[in-house]
Amino acid sequence: MLVNITEIERYMDVKLSPRQNHAAGYILEGLQSELESYLRRPVEVGTFTENYRVESSNVGLPTSSFFYDTSLGTDQRVQTYLQPPYTVYVRNSPVVSVASVTVTAPTPGSVPEVLVDGTDYIVRRYGIDVYRTFANDNIEVVYDAGLDGEQIKHFKLMILRAASREMQNMHDDVVGIKDLETRNTAPLTTGFTPEELASVRRWRRVRVA
Numbered sequence: 001m002l003v004n005i006t007e008i009e010r011y012m013d014v015k016l017s018p019r020q021n022h023a024a025g026y027i028l029e030g031l032q033s034e035l036e037s038y039l040r041r042p043v044e045v046g047t048f049t050e051n052y053r054v055e056s057s058n059v060g061l062p063t064s065s066f067f068y069d070t071s072l073g074t075d076q077r078v079q080t081y082l083q084p085p086y087t088v089y090v091r092n093s094p095v096v097s098v099a100s101v102t103v104t105a106p107t108p109g110s111v112p113e114v115l116v117d118g119t120d121y122i123v124r125r126y127g128i129d130v131y132r133t134f135a136n137d138n139i140e141v142v143y144d145a146g147l148d149g150e151q152i153k154h155f156k157l158m159i160l161r162a163a164s165r166e167m168q169n170m171h172d173d174v175v176g177i178k179d180l181e182t183r184n185t186a187p188l189t190t191g192f193t194p195e196e197l198a199s200v201r202r203w204r205r206v207r208v209a
Contacts, residue, residue: 042146
């Protein structure tokens, strides 16, 4: 979590009870999740495991075809195929590191093959380019991704501001219920304001698909 209970206590200059600690934890978790939903990416680096199936249209051209200005030949040699890399757009970004990439052929009994970084695939900020895969192969990617929220101080300040509003709302509601009457207080904003979300729009991920 980018913001912990101690930080919200310091920000609001209050001392929370054990029950209020639990409530504040729910608020902080919810606000970070809300921020990540808006940005469409994690605000902390985490580890993810995802599986993909190569599209059936991912086929190559034999290097001895006429498209490469050479003759086909008639000696029935095994053709070597040349094809562009298959790009895997992972669900979380930016990609920090890739722990492993394994490819399994779609045929029964196939053994997963561990690919080598820099030889069989290349890591990008949005995913990986795989050079050793064919149509309908299964690809498993284990990787770390996410924004370094600790270095983006604006995120922490946003959560602190929104959390203090939520906790003030909670306090007013509880006091009103105990008094069995509505308190004469102005309604407060819950969650992030449109202006706050607009201020972090430059970190928002534009999805490829």
